[in-house]
Amino acid sequence: MENIGDRRMSNRVLQIQGSAIHEMTRLSKGIDDVAFLSWAKPTSGTPEHIRSAAIKAIEDGKAGGYSSSGGIPELRRSISEKLHRINHIDSTEGEIIVTVGAIEGLAASVMAVIDPGDEVIFPIPTYSTHIRQVQLASGKPVFVPTDEENGFDLDIGVIEKAITSRTKAIMYCSPNNPTGAVYGEKQLRELADIAIKNDLFVITDEAYEYFIYDGHEHFSIASIPEMKERTLSSFTFTKTYAMTGWRIGYMHADAPLIPQINKAHIPLAICAPVVSQYAALAALDGPQDCVDEFRDHYRSARDLMCKRLDELDQVFEYQRPKGAYLMFPRIIADDGADSTTFCKALLKDAKVSTTPGIAFGPNGEGHARMSFCVPEAEVDKAFDRMEEYFNLDGEKQSQKTVEKGKEGGAP
Numbered sequence: 483m484e485n486i487g488d489r490r491m492s493n494r495v496l497q498i499q500g501s502a503i504h505e506m507t508r509l510s511k512g513i514d515d516v517a518f519l520s521w522a523k524p525t526s527g528t529p530e531h532i533r534s535a536a537i538k539a540i541e542d543g544k545a546g547g548y549s550s551s552g553g554i555p556e557l558r559r560s561i562s563e564k565l566h567r568i569n570h571i572d573s574t575e576g577e578i579i580v581t582v583g584a585i586e587g588l589a590a591s592v593m594a595v596i597d598p599g600d601e602v603i604f605p606i607p608t609y610s611t612h613i614r615q616v617q618l619a620s621g622k623p624v625f626v627p628t629d630e631e632n633g634f635d636l637d638i639g640v641i642e643k644a645i646t647s648r649t650k651a652i653m654y655c656s657p658n659n660p661t662g663a664v665y666g667e668k669q670l671r672e673l674a675d676i677a678i679k680n681d682l683f684v685i686t687d688e689a690y691e692y693f694i695y696d697g698h699e700h701f702s703i704a705s706i707p708e709m710k711e712r713t714l715s716s717f718t719f720t721k722t723y724a725m726t727g728w729r730i731g732y733m734h735a736d737a738p739l740i741p742q743i744n745k746a747h748i749p750l751a752i753c754a755p756v757v758s759q760y761a762a763l764a765a766l767d768g769p770q771d772c773v774d775e776f777r778d779h780y781r782s783a784r785d786l787m788c789k790r791l792d793e794l795d796q797v798f799e800y801q802r803p804k805g806a807y808l809m810f811p812r813i814i815a816d817d818g819a820d821s822t823t824f825c826k827a828l829l830k831d832a833k834v835s836t837t838p839g840i841a842f843g844p845n846g847e848g849h850a851r852m853s854f855c856v857p858e859a860e861v862d863k864a865f866d867r868m869e870e871y872f873n874l875d876g877e878k879q880s881q882k883t884v885e886k887g888k889e890g891g892a893p
């Protein structure tokens with residue numbers, strides 16, 4: 483319903499739907515002992531050496547003022563080395579802006595390249611915040627479905643068909659939130675070809691770059707030399723080092739673009755939090771075992787979630803995530819109930835919090851997003867409850883196993 487004040491608000495904000503993730507969080511708070519799979523947020527704490535570096539920066543009196551808008555030079559230097567080493571992006575310190583998480587880097591990128599009415603192509607399902615950023619810039623999101631049967635891979639042919647004279651950019655996240663898809667080098671080279679042919683920008687969100695499984699590899703499209711002039715890439719410390727609340731990330735673009743992007747970054751942030759910049763420096767320069775530990779934990783939680791989903795095969799069908807810490811099963815039970823009704827009922831009646839797929843673009847309908855960046859006990863708690871809720875426990879469950887056995891399936 484329209485609020486009395488809404489009439490005075492901008493069309494930019496009025497067109498934006500409320501966040502389904504926050505809505506599920508709000509509803510979950512009203513219920514005791516929820517099994518919570520709704521957030522893509524690391525549940526581990528920030529490693530000790532990173533916390534200590536922040537305390538030292540405060541004690542040394544380094545954290546009280548602004549830094550230059552691009553960030554402290556020593557951090558930009560370390561980021562530039564990381565981009566060379568890990569992402570194979572040919573970068574200098576001057577091509578980096580330290581940002582308030584990846585999100586502010588993406589917002590500044592969108593504001594810097596999108597004019598009102600410009601079209602931005604989104605392979606969907608995708609992270610809803612990106613769509614909102616384009617709407618806030620008065621751009622027009624254009625949705626192009628990914629190939630669900632093939633693990634939500636990019637469909638380059640469909641993307642090419644969606645390009646019009648108004649298309650300004652393609653925006654994606656890989657590894658993907660919510661599907662866990664990882665776009666491979668071959669696909670991204672094909673995407674680069676069409677971006678070059680049609681003179682488009684590519685805006686990337688590489689927040690989950692370190693969380694990739696089963697031998698798949700992260701590929702940064704800006705590492706293709708011809709793409710450097712047209713790619714704006716955002717990265718973050720949030721996921722890699724469990725630093726959600728520190729609000730620290732960075733973006734990279736070709737040197738001539740940086741002064742223009744800075745014109746968007748400064749009104750959005752002035753600079754990234756300085757204490758977090760010192761913490762980020764310790765994260766990059768310090769031991770990296772924590773990242774391997776986080777990855778091992780997520781892989782193992784993913785395997786558990788897939789196994790539990792296999793046992794709920796009358797309710798969900800799923801694609802095994804190659805990366806991130808999210809999965810996006812299709813709901814096959816409940817005769818195609820819409821995802822919001824489904825997730826709300828699951829929360830109310832089974833005390834399991836998931837996120838309705840519709841939040842991630844129109845073809846997200848009929849899915850529920852589940853996060854496996856939780857302790858394995860939380861995965862088990864959620865699936866035990868779902869088994870009970872869908873009445874697949876006890877006798878019925880063993881009957882199902884017998885039937886599977888008859889078909890020659892695994893016991």
Ligand SMILES: Cc1ncc(COP(=O)(O)O)c(C=O)c1O
Pocket residue numbers: 522523582583584585586609655658659687689717718719720721726729730731
């Ligand atoms: C794809 C993606 N990008 C960015 C973010 C947020 O990143 P940051 O905390 O660095 O702003 C999230 C958080 O869930 C995400 O899923």
